Amino acid sequence: KNQVEQSPQSLIILEGKNCTLQCNYTVSPFSNLRWYKQDTGRGPVSLTIMTFSENTKSNGRYTATLDADTKQSSLHITASQLSDSASYICVVPRRDSNYQLIWGAGTKLIIKP
């Protein structure tokens, strides 16, 4: 079983709509959880890094939430734009390592005009 599970695998929404992407992790304890955005053919770009003490963190139209008790995180995108079409990846540091990150498989988001 993957230690970082993301859902849905893919999502199509209309421009202007909101959406929420989910991430469940089993790594425990953990120091932080990260969300990355990867445009097709490009390198990943960090959206947010949350520590276990943070419940919510916003970056423009992106808002990440974290529930350390249930080991769930979500990424909410408000008023989606065509440029939001990308893969969104949840990443958690490995428990037995200071430096290895466990990457989720990502949610592929497509925004349609």
Add this chain to the structure above:
Amino acid sequence: NAGVMQNPRHLVRRRGQEARLRCSPMKGHSHVYWYRQLPEEGLKFMVYLQKENIIDESGMPKERFSAEFPKEGPSILRIQQVVRGDSAAYFCASSRYDPNTGELFFGEGSRLTVL
């Protein structure tokens, strides 16, 4: 401040040839990581290096693959005697601090095609 620079962006090799991928980290960053990504798949960790040291190469195939990060110059990922299965995008990332706390910055990747 330039970002992480990778070159070449695209590389075509025939089976049996060698591929060398280069990565210059961001200024002030001494931690470098290499990841591989197959089409429609997630990133897979390969190796983590600091200047002149390999910290963790547990994600790298035991044969044909090697990585270095010399005191001077870029980090190099070297693939000897390439096979078709090596075709993938190879991403380099760098950070100022260790990855547990430091943010990773990625390059645009090097896309290797093996004919």
